[in-house]
Amino acid sequence: MMFFPLFVALVIIIILTFLIPKAKRNGKCILPPGPLGLPFIGNLHQYDSLTPHLYFWKLSRKYGKILSLKLGSSTMVVVSSANLAKEVMKTQDLAFCSRPSLLGQQKLSYNGQDIAMSPYNDYWKEIRKICVAHLFSLKKVQYFSPIREDEVSRMIKKISQQGATSQITNLSNIVISLSTTIICRIAFGVRYDEETPEGRKFDELLKVTEEMLAGFFVSDYFPLLGWIDKLSGKINKLEKNFKDLDEFYEGLIEQHLNPNMPKSMEGDIIDLLLQLKKEKLTPIDLTLENIKAIIMNMLVGGTDTSAAAVVWAMTALISKPNAMKKVQAEIREMVGKKSVVNEEDIQNLPYFKAVIKETFRLFPPGPLLIARETMQNSILEGYEIKPKTIVHVNVWAIARDPEIWENPEEFIPERFLNSDIDIKGQNFELIPFGAGRRGCPAMALGVATVELVLSNLLYAFDWELPCGMKKEDIDTDVLPGLAMRKKEPLCLVPRNYH
Numbered sequence: 001m002m003f004f005p006l007f008v009a010l011v012i013i014i015i016l017t018f019l020i021p022k023a024k025r026n027g028k029c030i031l032p033p034g035p036l037g038l039p040f041i042g043n044l045h046q047y048d049s050l051t052p053h054l055y056f057w058k059l060s061r062k063y064g065k066i067l068s069l070k071l072g073s074s075t076m077v078v079v080s081s082a083n084l085a086k087e088v089m090k091t092q093d094l095a096f097c098s099r100p101s102l103l104g105q106q107k108l109s110y111n112g113q114d115i116a117m118s119p120y121n122d123y124w125k126e127i128r129k130i131c132v133a134h135l136f137s138l139k140k141v142q143y144f145s146p147i148r149e150d151e152v153s154r155m156i157k158k159i160s161q162q163g164a165t166s167q168i169t170n171l172s173n174i175v176i177s178l179s180t181t182i183i184c185r186i187a188f189g190v191r192y193d194e195e196t197p198e199g200r201k202f203d204e205l206l207k208v209t210e211e212m213l214a215g216f217f218v219s220d221y222f223p224l225l226g227w228i229d230k231l232s233g234k235i236n237k238l239e240k241n242f243k244d245l246d247e248f249y250e251g252l253i254e255q256h257l258n259p260n261m262p263k264s265m266e267g268d269i270i271d272l273l274l275q276l277k278k279e280k281l282t283p284i285d286l287t288l289e290n291i292k293a294i295i296m297n298m299l300v301g302g303t304d305t306s307a308a309a310v311v312w313a314m315t316a317l318i319s320k321p322n323a324m325k326k327v328q329a330e331i332r333e334m335v336g337k338k339s340v341v342n343e344e345d346i347q348n349l350p351y352f353k354a355v356i357k358e359t360f361r362l363f364p365p366g367p368l369l370i371a372r373e374t375m376q377n378s379i380l381e382g383y384e385i386k387p388k389t390i391v392h393v394n395v396w397a398i399a400r401d402p403e404i405w406e407n408p409e410e411f412i413p414e415r416f417l418n419s420d421i422d423i424k425g426q427n428f429e430l431i432p433f434g435a436g437r438r439g440c441p442a443m444a445l446g447v448a449t450v451e452l453v454l455s456n457l458l459y460a461f462d463w464e465l466p467c468g469m470k471k472e473d474i475d476t477d478v479l480p481g482l483a484m485r486k487k488e489p490l491c492l493v494p495r496n497y498h
Contacts, residue, residue, distance in 0.1 A: 030382075030383055030384050031068040031075065031077075031383060031384065031385075032063070032064070032066045032067050032068040032077060032380075032381070032383045033063045033064060033067055033068070034059065034063055034067045034068040034069050034070075035059065035063070035069065037069070037070045040072070041071075041072060041222075042069065042070030042071050042072060043069040043070055043071060044071050044072060044221065047069070047071060049216040049480075050480040051478065051480065052368060052392075053367035053368050053394055053395075053396040053397065054396075056078045056080065056368070056392065056394045056397065057080065057394060057396065057397040057400070059078070060078070060080040060394070060397055065079065065080045065081035065083075065084055065381075066078070066079050066080075066081075066084055066380060066381050066383065067080075068383075071221040072221030072222040073221060073222065073223065074100075074220070074221050074388075074390055075386065075388075075389045075390065076389070076390045076391075076392065077380070077385060077389055077390070077391050077392070078391075078392045078394055079380075079391070079392070079393055079394065080394045080397035080398060080401075081398060081401065082398055082401070082404060082428040082429040083428070084380065084381065085393050085398060085428045085431060085435070086428040086435075087380060087381075088372070088380070088391060088393060089393070089425075089428070089431070089434065089435040089436035089438070089439075090428075090435065090436055092378055092380070093436040093437055093438075094375075094437075095374055095375055095376050095378045096372050096373075096374055096375075096378070096391055097120045097372060097375070097436065097437045097438050098119045098120040098372065098373040098374070098375050099112070099117055099118060099119050099120070099370070099371065099372065099373055100220075100371055100372075100373040100388075100390050101119070102117075102217070102220050102371075103217040103219055103220055103229070103238070104212040104213050104214075104215045104217060104238055105117040105213055107212075107238055107239075107242050108209060108212060108213060108238075108241070108242060108245065108296060109293050109296060109297075110289040110290075110292060110293045112124075113127075113287075113289055113290050113293040114127075114293035114294060114296060114297045115127055115128055115131050115293075115294065115297055115441060116297050116301065116370060117370070119373070120375065120437070123284065126282065126283050126284045127284070127290065127294075128437075128441060129283075130276065130282050130286075131294070131441045131442075132441050134272060134276065135269055135272065135273075135294075135441075135442075136441050136442045136443075136444060136445055138444055141444045141445050141448055142343075144186045144445075145343055145448075147182060147185045147186055148182055148343075148448065148449060148452050149340070149342060149343070149452065151178055151181055151182050151185070152178070152340065152452055152453055152456050153340055154178075155174060155175075155178045155453070155456075156340065156456055156460050158174070159174065159457075159460070159461060159494050160460070160461075160494075160496055162494060163461055163493075163494035163495055163496040164496060166493055166495075167493070168466050168491050168492070168493055169491065169492055169493065169494050170489050170490075170491050171311065171314060171457075171489070171490045171491065171492055172307075172311050172486060172489035172490045172491075173489060175307045175310045175311055175453065176303070176304075176307040178307070178453060179302070179303050179304075179306045179307035179310075179449065179453070180192065180202075180203070180206070180303045180307075182306075182449055183298055183299060183302040183303050183306075184299075185268070186268060186269060186298075186302075186445075187268060187269045187270065187295055187298045187299065187302075188252045188256070188268050188269065188270045188295070189267075189268040189270075189271070190252075202248075205241075205244055205245065205248065206299060206300070206303060206304075208237070208241050208244075209241060209245060209296070209299070209300060210300055210304065210481050210482055210483070211481070212237070212238050212241050213300060213482055214480065214481045214482045215234065215238075217229050217234060245292075245296065246292065249291075249292040249295055249296075252270060252295070253270065253274070253288060253291065253292075256270045256271060256274055257274065269294075269295070269298065270291065270295070273286065273290075273291045273294065274291070277291070297442075298442070300482070301440070301442060301446075302442065302445070302446065302449075304481070304482070304483035304485060305365035305366070305446060305483050306446050306449045306450050306453075307485075308363070308365060308483050308484055308485045308486065309359055309360065309363065309365060309446075309450045309454075310450055310453050310454050310457070311485075311486050311490050312359055312362070312363035312484075312486065313355060313356070313359040313363075313450075313454050314454070314457065314463070314490060314492070315474060315476065315486060315490055316358075316359060316362065316363075316411040317355070317458075317463075318463055318465065318471065318474065318490075318492060319411070319471045319474055320411055321471075323355070323411070323413055324458075324463070326351060327351055327352050327355050327413070327458055328458050328459070328462075330349055330350075330351045330352060331345075331349060331352060331455055331458055331459045332459060332497070334348055334349055335459055339498075340456055340459070340460070341452070341455040341456050341459050342452075343448065343451070343452055345455070346451050346452070346455055349455070350417065351413060351417065352451075352454075352455060352458075353416070354413035354414065354415075354416035354417050355413045355454075356447070356450065356451060356454070357413070357416045357421070357422075357423060357430065358411055358412065358413040358415065358416060360423055360430065360432040361399045361405075361430055361432075362399060362411055363484055364395045364396060364399060364432040364484060365432055365433070365446070365483055365484060366395070366432075366482055366483060366484060367394070367395060367396035367478075367484050368392050368393070368394055368395065368396070369392070369393045369395055369431070369434050369438075370434075370438070370482075371390050371391065371392055372390070372391040372392075372393075372438065373388060373389065373390055373391065374386070374387050374388065374389045374391060375387060393431070393434075395431055395432060396484075398428075398429060398431070399429075399430070401429070404429045405429075423443075423447070424443070425439045425443075433446070459497065460496070460497055460498070461494040461495060461496060461497055462494070462495040462497060463492045463493070463494060463495070464492065464493045464495065465492065465493070466491060466492070466493055467493075474490075475487065475488050
């Protein structure tokens with residue numbers, strides 16, 4: 001069945017190739033260099049939608065730190081240097097700060113009513129103010145500290161039971177479950193146990209959601225060929241995912257509006273958003289769709305990214321025994337005989353902080369920042385960038401730039417000792433959470449979660465590879481998706497420290 005639509009598409013491509021005026025195909029806009037494409041489809045036949053950061057990195061080695069591609073009707077520009085990233089996200093931030101309208105992202109964000117996928121407009125400016133002031137402020141991050149500490153204590157207890165009998169621990173599964181539970185409690189006051197049918201259903205819902213958000217839809221680049229998405233089943237899958245998500249959000253909101261339902265002691269993000277809506281405390285009138293879109297951002301942006309960072313840090317440290325011993329010694333000396341590390345302890349751990357930065361350098365939460373779209377004519381490195389150009393910042397490539405980093409492929413936390421480089425979006429050689437207007441507003445929440453989880457894993461246990469496994473056997477392959485997740489689960493043997 002798949003061969004028929006592909007054959008029809010090929011016929012249409014050939015016809016349109018001869019119908020498109022030459023003047024349009026040979027426009028005078030001076031674009032950055034890039035691989036030669038084919039008529040109508042451009043570079044689609046060369047494009048790697050599963051690991052685009054690697055594809056772009058390889059192209060940058062041939063064409064330079066700024067390059068362009070053509071995907072159907074869309075022009076794409078990729079930047080792979082700190083200086084160009086600064087130009088895009090600071091110097092010319094306003095010109096580069098909108099978002100392209102991509103089918104999966106628009107559908108699941110209720111047509112751009114969220115904070116991450118919304119185009120740059122007055123609505124987005126107001127919703128960002130709400131998120132920064134009410135949801136993700138430093139005060140609010142600290143307010144939810146008891147939730148993080150409670151869930152980490154539960155995790156330590158669970159791993160301790162396995163450590164007592166030298167069981168192999170699937171650290172990836174444990175950390176993903178922990179990260180998801182923390183976000184769910186903060187967002188809507190619910191714990192989901194991954195071992196229950198309800199927990200497994202929720203986990204599957206999140207997986208499909210990320211697949212749809214990161215998915216390649218033909219209609220995004222070839223509007224005339226949108227029927228291919230329908231024939232392939234992708235539209236039906238997207239519609240079902242949206243329906244399942246919407247029903248999930250509706251259930252949560254109904255529970256929070258029901259005065260007879262028990263409330264979480266801490267209060268949660270939905271409570272806060274409903275209060276803002278009811279009391280009209282914001283410049284815009286919040287709708288239930290606005291609230292649903294913000295919940296989607298928290299679920300997708302807050303679960304995978306934090307868990308991935310912890311897993312990558314442990315992957316790097318188990319491969320570097322000296323770094324593992326050094327960071328554990330620092331934590332244990334500072335914390336002493338306490339049962340857990342708390343968030344106040346972390347501020348006095350410089351080597352541990354360096355480990356966190358080095359992890360975000362080598363394994364950024366998203367190897368590509370969420371695509372931007374230009375709003376006006378711009379000049380970048382002498383090249384003309386037209387409005388509606390899709391712009392990618394390849395964070396993964398910048399983190400491996402030998403002009404910036406010595407031995408860039410090596411995990412060396414010491415490079416950040418006595419260094420002013422931070423992850424807050426001011427140093428463009430290290431921008432795991434983006435920068436400028438589109439910088440991640442929930443960065444403080446994500447970093448707090450990563451630091452607390454990782455510090456306690458390093459404090460409470462000594463870690464070993466399973467019997468017969470060598471550190472050379474540890475893989476660093478990546479799953480496709482928005483977040484940079486380890487393909488194979490990290491399985492280690494914990495030994496209780498106390």
